[in-house]
Amino acid sequence: MFKGLKPIQYAGREVWPLVEGGKGVSATNHASSGAWAAAGGIGTVSAVNADSYDDDGNVIPQTYDGRTRTDRHEQLVRYAIDGAVAQVERAHEIAGGKGAININVLWEQGGAEQVLHGVLERTRGKVQGVTCGAGMPYRLSEIAQQYGVYYLPIVSSGRAFRALWKRAYHKVPDLLGAVVYEDPWLAGGHNGLSNAEDPTKPEDPFPRVKQLRDMMRAEGISDDLPIVMAGGVWFLRDWNDWIDNPELGQIMFQYGTRPLLTQESPIPDLWKDELTKIEEGDVLLHKFSPTGFYSSAVKNPFLRSLEGRSERQIPFSTEKAGEHIHQLDVGVKGKNFWVAAGDLLRAREWDQQGYTTALKTPDNTLVFVTPDERAVIRKDQADCMGCLSHCGFSSWKDHDNYSTGRLADPRSFCIQKSLQNIAHGADPDENLMFAGHAAYNFKTDPFYSNGFVPTVEQLVERILTGD
Ligand SMILES: Cc1cc2nc3c(=O)[nH]c(=O)nc-3n(C[C@H](O)[C@H](O)[C@H](O)COP(=O)(O)O)c2cc1C
Numbered sequence: 001m002f003k004g005l006k007p008i009q010y011a012g013r014e015v016w017p018l019v020e021g022g023k024g025v026s027a028t029n030h031a032s033s034g035a036w037a038a039a040g041g042i043g044t045v046s047a048v049n050a051d052s053y054d055d056d057g058n059v060i061p062q063t064y065d066g067r068t069r070t071d072r073h074e075q076l077v078r079y080a081i082d083g084a085v086a087q088v089e090r091a092h093e094i095a096g097g098k099g100a101i102n103i104n105v106l107w108e109q110g111g112a113e114q115v116l117h118g119v120l121e122r123t124r125g126k127v128q129g130v131t132c133g134a135g136m137p138y139r140l141s142e143i144a145q146q147y148g149v150y151y152l153p154i155v156s157s158g159r160a161f162r163a164l165w166k167r168a169y170h171k172v173p174d175l176l177g178a179v180v181y182e183d184p185w186l187a188g189g190h191n192g193l194s195n196a197e198d199p200t201k202p203e204d205p206f207p208r209v210k211q212l213r214d215m216m217r218a219e220g221i222s223d224d225l226p227i228v229m230a231g232g233v234w235f236l237r238d239w240n241d242w243i244d245n246p247e248l249g250q251i252m253f254q255y256g257t258r259p260l261l262t263q264e265s266p267i268p269d270l271w272k273d274e275l276t277k278i279e280e281g282d283v284l285l286h287k288f289s290p291t292g293f294y295s296s297a298v299k300n301p302f303l304r305s306l307e308g309r310s311e312r313q314i315p316f317s318t319e320k321a322g323e324h325i326h327q328l329d330v331g332v333k334g335k336n337f338w339v340a341a342g343d344l345l346r347a348r349e350w351d352q353q354g355y356t357t358a359l360k361t362p363d364n365t366l367v368f369v370t371p372d373e374r375a376v377i378r379k380d381q382a383d384c385m386g387c388l389s390h391c392g393f394s395s396w397k398d399h400d401n402y403s404t405g406r407l408a409d410p411r412s413f414c415i416q417k418s419l420q421n422i423a424h425g426a427d428p429d430e431n432l433m434f435a436g437h438a439a440y441n442f443k444t445d446p447f448y449s450n451g452f453v454p455t456v457e458q459l460v461e462r463i464l465t466g467d
């Protein structure tokens, strides 16, 4: 028997302890988050390069005419602020005073602080909280304080929270709205696995969340301050032990993947169709993101081609040394590429298959690609508009000398381009399709049988039944 949830107090209002996680780019927007709030929960507008609209209500295409990367980066920050403001205003209208609206940014997003200031300045009274992960957002508390909104750090371990608290958050205790625990093995999008954790060995979230709670208690934080459980949450009946459990204190639940398939979800129908085909094991935890973080996405042709590219990889030396005693005679110009005997043979095979160009990686290896792939990689790197604070793919950095100082890595990809593409109708097979590891439930959960796509209100009602 499912225990059932009780409403809680958040930002001076009564809400269901159910959160729609923020999803960039444009995978949560005013329509989804406003509807989630209207259903009594906490909706999250993604402030990660959101869409803005012209006077007729059409989405303004985000094109970049700046000549330099820094010019385009500044343009991107302007788009980001205008977009998030537009989304918040509409979400606020739709919510009609019910539930609550948060916004989400990634700390590693290019110009994250500038975007937060820009958006919060122009949306006073319409945003209740800011959720932020992907990195260590030390300055989040200070920014939230300036605008009198709650802040909700997203962490994947108690240790990460303690570091944030000790360094900065203890100075702004009253505006800490909740702490989001995002399961780094199960959640869709970027994942906060640390070096100490093994991506192939998922850990039970209960003891990890218990440890987070114990650390919060040790810092004098009340058990009434919610921990938001995110990652792999589908049927609440599976979380019975978590509800009203004095060991864990107040718990809320965050959904990222499940709300992708609703009437109000802004993702294109092509993408929604793909969701219903996902089988167990189709979601891959991988490391191709240019942020350097792990992330979870559907293993579609796009991801498989990145896997293939990394498999067609060999180490080399610029001088004859060790086992690198053979001069590479395919894929490269010049004579300074020395490789092992077996790798020479593999490289010749790839060359025969059409992967005739070798590109250097920052790790003294070469990857073999087709001339067409090479052209796309080089164009995307040249077109970079600086969407991240550090980008492995293009070597862009959003401060100092604007370069990470490392070689641009052809094993990665332009995540900005791919996420904008998939959100605006491009072929989902050819782009990054973030999804959590529980996504296969769309296919098996009877709620979705006969192609049923719920409204957000129907989904929230369903979740509250435990199913
Ligand atoms: C398509 C997609 C995009 C996401 N984008 C973001 C994001 O921009 N920022 C963020 O903090 N989390 C992001 N997430 C994570 C969700 O907010 C949520 O925490 C997570 O999906 C919960 O796990 P679940 O996927 O198992 O439901 C994204 C998730 C998905 C599926």
Ligand code: SF4
Binding pocket: 290, 380, 381, 383, 384, 385, 386, 387, 388, 390, 391, 392, 393, 394, 396, 413, 414, 415, 416, 417
């Ligand atoms: S190349 Fe990197 S920093 Fe530049 S736009 Fe693409 S993902 Fe963003």
